Amino acid sequence: MTIPHRTLALGTLPFGTSVDEKTAFRILDRFAELGGSVLDTANNYAFWADGATGDESEAVIGAWLAARGTREDVRLSTKGGARPTVPGGGLEEAEGLSPKALAAAVEDSLRRLGTDHVDVYWAHVEDRSVPLDETVEALAGLVESGTAGAVGLSNHALWRAERARGLAGERARPTHLQYRYSYLQPRFDMPLPSAAHVHATPELLDWVRAEDDLRLWCYSPLLSGGYTRPDVPLPAAYDHPGTPARLAALREVAEETGATPNQVVLAWLLDHDPPLLPVVGVSSVAQIEEAMAALPLRLDDEQRRRLDAAGQ
Numbered sequence: 001m002t003i004p005h006r007t008l009a010l011g012t013l014p015f016g017t018s019v020d021e022k023t024a025f026r027i028l029d030r031f032a033e034l035g036g037s038v039l040d041t042a043n044n045y046a047f048w049a050d051g052a053t054g055d056e057s058e059a060v061i062g063a064w065l066a067a068r069g070t071r072e073d074v075r076l077s078t079k080g081g082a083r084p085t086v087p088g089g090g091l092e093e094a095e096g097l098s099p100k101a102l103a104a105a106v107e108d109s110l111r112r113l114g115t116d117h118v119d120v121y122w123a124h125v126e127d128r129s130v131p132l133d134e135t136v137e138a139l140a141g142l143v144e145s146g147t148a149g150a151v152g153l154s155n156h157a158l159w160r161a162e163r164a165r166g167l168a169g170e171r172a173r174p175t176h177l178q179y180r181y182s183y184l185q186p187r188f189d190m191p192l193p194s195a196a197h198v199h200a201t202p203e204l205l206d207w208v209r210a211e212d213d214l215r216l217w218c219y220s221p222l223l224s225g226g227y228t229r230p231d232v233p234l235p236a237a238y239d240h241p242g243t244p245a246r247l248a249a250l251r252e253v254a255e256e257t258g259a260t261p262n263q264v265v266l267a268w269l270l271d272h273d274p275p276l277l278p279v280v281g282v283s284s285v286a287q288i289e290e291a292m293a294a295l296p297l298r299l300d301d302e303q304r305r306r307l308d309a310a311g312q
Contacts, residue, residue, distance in 0.1 A: 011281035016056025080105030143172035152176030242311030
């Protein structure tokens with residue numbers, strides 16, 4: 001099943017933890033009603049929450065799919081490699097990307113999701129303790145067995161992503177990439193909010209633009225509410241002279257279009273060069289309704305020029 005070209009993915013990280021199952025079901029139902037079909041999760045969401053194991057998000061999605069009978073209408077995306085192997089542990093004790101670890105991770109994800117395949121399976125974070133060719137072979141095997149429709153790399157250094165594609169040879173190679181990206185751009189000499197986050201660079205965007213089979217997904221597109229909520233401060237990496245100018249341009253275009261700043265950000269991403277697939281995490285029905293309303297919004301050339309030029 002292919003991923004639609006101009007669409008949003010629903011990020012489900014908080015489902016089963018900070019977003020209870022009842023609320024998650026309402027969000028998923030509304031997302032489907034509005035034409036959404038791409039769900040993004042992982043086998044470790046959200047292990048860091050009190051009392052959580054990492055099962056929660058996949059388990060909620062599996063329960064919803066079983067209750068609604070909508071598996072064939074949904075594009076499922078999940079990830080492995082970053083689940084702690086020790087209860088209460090962190091990423092330093094992650095399962096990693098060895099063939100054995102990936103095989104076990106995939107089997108457990110499919111069980112929680114209640115399906116025999118996913119549409120995209122991701123290597124969630126790098127694991128440099130494992131030879132890259134072994135990880136590439138394991139991922140290719142998932143496509144060849146029908147367990148995954150396609151495979152991707154999340155939060156990998158650009159050179160390793162490019163090398164992984166070369167190592168695949170004639171076998172299935174990673175065709176999806178997932179990185180942090182939004183309208184506001186961070187300083188690259190300061191850490192992002194999570195040590196595991198890797199931000200898309202101009203070089204990565206140029207590479208995707210040149211490769212016909214690559215699809216770039218961007219997470220944290222709305223900066224966890226940082227564009228619109230006074231109670232959510234922007235991360236320190238975004239504290240530089242370019243940010244106020246870009247925020248001013250964003251507010252100006254939002255007023256012109258009658259859209260919210262969040263919707264303008266999503267429209268800017270959807271019609272980006274190269275095109276991007278925003279992964280929008282929400283915790284309420286109202287938030288997914290606002291996000292999906294960005295799909296028909298098209299910025300004109302002059303508005304995009306102003307947004308792009310601001311803060312340069």
